[in-house]
Amino acid sequence: MLIWLWQFVRPYRLRLVIAIIALVLTAALTLSLGQGIKLMIDEGFSDQSTSGLAHALSWVGIIIVAMSVGAYFRFYMVSWLGERVIADIRKKLYSHLVSLPPSFFEDNLAGEIQSRVTTDTTLLQTVIGSSFSFALRNALTFVGGLTLMFISNVKLTLIVLLVVPFIVFPLIYFGRKVKKLSRDSQDKIATVGAWAGESLQHIKVVQAFTREALVNEQFGRAAESAFEVALKRIRQRALLIALVMMMVMGAVAGMLFVGGSDVIAGELSAGDLAAFVFYAIMVAGSLAAVTEVYGEVQRAAGAAERIRELMATQSGIQSPSISTAKTTSAEQQTAPLIEFNHVTYTYPSRPDTHAIARLNLAINAGESIALVGPSGAGKSTLFELLLRFRDPQHGELKILGKSLPDWDLEQLRSQFALVPQQPVLFSANVWDNLKYGRPDATEAEVIAAAKAAHADEFIAQLPHGYQSFLGEQGVKLSGGQKQRLAIARAILRDPKILLLDEATSALDAQSEHYVQQALNTLMAGRTTLVIAHRLATVRHVDRIAVFDHGQLVDVGSHEELIHSSELYKRLSDLQFSNENMEELGTI
Numbered sequence: 001m002l003i004w005l006w007q008f009v010r011p012y013r014l015r016l017v018i019a020i021i022a023l024v025l026t027a028a029l030t031l032s033l034g035q036g037i038k039l040m041i042d043e044g045f046s047d048q049s050t051s052g053l054a055h056a057l058s059w060v061g062i063i064i065v066a067m068s069v070g071a072y073f074r075f076y077m078v079s080w081l082g083e084r085v086i087a088d089i090r091k092k093l094y095s096h097l098v099s100l101p102p103s104f105f106e107d108n109l110a111g112e113i114q115s116r117v118t119t120d121t122t123l124l125q126t127v128i129g130s131s132f133s134f135a136l137r138n139a140l141t142f143v144g145g146l147t148l149m150f151i152s153n154v155k156l157t158l159i160v161l162l163v164v165p166f167i168v169f170p171l172i173y174f175g176r177k178v179k180k181l182s183r184d185s186q187d188k189i190a191t192v193g194a195w196a197g198e199s200l201q202h203i204k205v206v207q208a209f210t211r212e213a214l215v216n217e218q219f220g221r222a223a224e225s226a227f228e229v230a231l232k233r234i235r236q237r238a239l240l241i242a243l244v245m246m247m248v249m250g251a252v253a254g255m256l257f258v259g260g261s262d263v264i265a266g267e268l269s270a271g272d273l274a275a276f277v278f279y280a281i282m283v284a285g286s287l288a289a290v291t292e293v294y295g296e297v298q299r300a301a302g303a304a305e306r307i308r309e310l311m312a313t314q315s316g317i318q319s320p321s322i323s324t325a326k327t328t329s330a331e332q333q334t335a336p337l338i339e340f341n342h343v344t345y346t347y348p349s350r351p352d353t354h355a356i357a358r359l360n361l362a363i364n365a366g367e368s369i370a371l372v373g374p375s376g377a378g379k380s381t382l383f384e385l386l387l388r389f390r391d392p393q394h395g396e397l398k399i400l401g402k403s404l405p406d407w408d409l410e411q412l413r414s415q416f417a418l419v420p421q422q423p424v425l426f427s428a429n430v431w432d433n434l435k436y437g438r439p440d441a442t443e444a445e446v447i448a449a450a451k452a453a454h455a456d457e458f459i460a461q462l463p464h465g466y467q468s469f470l471g472e473q474g475v476k477l478s479g480g481q482k483q484r485l486a487i488a489r490a491i492l493r494d495p496k497i498l499l500l501d502e503a504t505s506a507l508d509a510q511s512e513h514y515v516q517q518a519l520n521t522l523m524a525g526r527t528t529l530v531i532a533h534r535l536a537t538v539r540h541v542d543r544i545a546v547f548d549h550g551q552l553v554d555v556g557s558h559e560e561l562i563h564s565s566e567l568y569k570r571l572s573d574l575q576f577s578n579e580n581m582e583e584l585g586t587i
C-alpha cells in the first residue's frame with residue numbers, strides 16, 4: 001500500500017520532510033522530559049532545594065514550549081498532506097471512472113462505486129492525515145525510549161523486554177485478520193449505500209407499489225450484516241488491545257518491584273528510577289498506540305486495495321495511442337459518411353442472441369434514415385455502436401471512411417448529438433442543462449435552440465425562467481418537457497450526425513407537430529438517424545430501415561416498403577388502423 005501511495009505523496013516531498021523533522025523533534029523533546037524529571041527529583045526533592053527545583057523546572061518549561069511549536073507544525077503539515085493526497089486520489093479516481101465504457105456501469109452498482117470514491121478515500125485519509133503520523137511518532141518514541149532505557153539501566157530494561165515477543169506475535173496474527181474483516185465490512189457498507197441510493201432514487205415506484213416495508217426489510221438486512229462483520233472486527237481488536245495492555249502493564253509492575261528494591265538498597269537514585277519509569281511508560285504507551293493504529297492501518301490497506309482495483313480497471317475502448325490516419329482526404333470525400341460492414345454485436349451477458357447480426361448498411365452525408373422495428377430489435381444498440389460505447393465482436397464500422405477504433409474518441413463523438421430514449425437532465429438550471437450541448441454557446445444561441453425545440457414557451461412559465469432549477473434528473477418537469485430540452489440541447493450542439501432515439505415519443509399531438517417541424521429544419525442537409533415506433537413521424541425521411549431480431553430485413557421508402565416488406569406492412573397496418581379507430585372514437 002505504501003509503495004502505491006508514494007506516487008501520490010511524491011509531489012509533496014518537501015512538506016513530508018518538514019513534517020518528519022517536526023515529528024522527530026517532538027518525539028525527541030518528549031523523551032527529554034525524562035531528564036527534566038530526573039533533575040527535578042534529584043536536584044530539587046532529594047536536596048530539598050527550591051532553587052534546584054526552579055532550575056530543573058525552567059528546563060522543563062523550555063522543552064514544553066519547543067514541543068508545542070513542533071506539535072503545531074507536525075499536525076498542520078501531516079493533516080495538510082492527508083487532505084491533499086486524498087483530494088488527488090479522488091480526482092484521479094473520478095476521471096478514471098468517467099473514462100470507463102458504459103458497460104462497466106451496467107455490471108457494477110453505481111452506489112458501490114460511489115462508496116469507493118467517498119468512504120474508502122475517507123478511510124485512507126484518516127490514515128495518511130493522522131494515524132500514520134501518530135504511528136510514526138509513537139514508533140520513534142518507542143525506539144528512542146528503549147535506547148534511553150538501555151543507557152540508564154540494562155537490568156531493568158531486560159525485564160521489560162521479556163514481554164515483547166508476547167506482544168508482537170499476536171499483533172501480526174490479529175492484524176491480518178482485521179485486514180480481511182475490514183475489507184468485508186467496507187464491501188458490506190458499499191452494498192448498503194447502493195441499496196439506499198437506488199430505492200430513494202425511485203421512491204415513486206416504491207411508494208406506488210407500497211413496497212416501503214419490503215425495502216425497509218432489505219435495507220435492514222444489509223445494514224445488519226454490515227454490523228455483524230464490523231462486530232467481528234471489533235472483537236478481534238478489543239482482544240488485541242486488552243492483551244497488549246495486560247502484558248505491558250504487567251512488565252511495568254515487575255520492573256517497578258525490582259527497581260524499587262534497588263532504590264531501597266541504595267544502588268539507584270530515586271531520580272533515575274523515576275526517569276526510567278517515565279521512559280518505560282512512554283515506551284509501553286507508544287507500543288499500545290501502535291497496536292491500536294495498526295488495526296486502522298490494516299483497514300486503510302483494505303480500502304486502498306479497493307481503490308487500486310478500481311483504478312486498474314482498463315477500458316477496452318480507447319483512442320489509438322498514435323494517430324493511425326490510414327485514410328487520405330480523397331478517400332474520405334468518396335466514402336459514405338457511415339458504413340456498417342458485416343457488423344455483429346452480442347451483449348456479453350446474452351451470449352446466444354445477437355443484438356445486431358451481420359449488418360451491412362451505408363449512409364451518405366446529408367441522408368436521413370429511419371430505423372424501425374419491433375421492440376428489442378436492436379435499434380438503440382446500433383446507436384451505442386456508432387458512439388463507440390461498445391465495440392462489435394465481428395465486422396467493422398466506419399465513419400468518413402475511417403474505422404472507429406482509429407478515431408480519437410473525443411473527435412469521433414463530437415460528430416454526433418444524441419437525443420436518448422430516456423431524456424437525461426442534470427440537477428442544474430435550464431441554462432446549464434441546455435449548454436451541456438455546447439458550453440461556449442451564447443445566450444442568444446441557447447434561446448434560439450430552445451425556441452426551435454418549442455421549449456421556450458414552457459421555460460418562460462417556470463418560476464425563474466431559464467434560471468429555474470430542475471431538480472435531480474429533471475424531476476420537476478413533465479416527460480414531454482424533458483424531451484424538448486433534450487432536443488434543444490442537440491440543436492445547440494449543431495452536429496454533423498444527429499441520433500434521435502424516439503425523440504418525440506413523450507409529446508402530445510400538437511407539440512409533436514411543432515417539434516417535428518423543428519426537427520425537420522434541424523435534419524435538413526444533415527445526416528440523421530431516427531428511431532421511431534410511430535411510423536407516421538418518419539414518412540418524410542429518405543430511407544427507412546426495418547430491423548427484426550438484430551437483422552436488417554428491408555430498406556426502402558415508405559411506399560416501397562408497404563409493398564415489399566411484410567414486417568413493415570404489418571407494423572404500419574396495425575398503427576394506421578389503430579389511429580383510424582382512435583379518430584373514429586373522437587368523432
Ligand SMILES: Nc1ncnc2c1ncn2[C@@H]1O[C@H](COP(=O)(O)OP(=O)(O)OP(=O)(O)O)[C@@H](O)[C@H]1O
Nearest residue numbers: 106347349350355374375376377378379380381382
Ligand atoms: N445492456 C444490455 N445488456 C444486455 N442486453 C441488452 C442490453 N441492452 C439491450 N439488451 C438487449 O439487446 C436487444 C436489443 O436492445 P435494444 O435496446 O437495441 O432494442 P431497441 O430496438 O432499441 O428496442 P426498443 O424499441 O424497445 O427501444 C434486446 O433484446 C435487449 O434485451
Ligand SMILES: [Mg+2]
Nearest residue numbers: 379380381421
Ligand atoms: Mg431502444
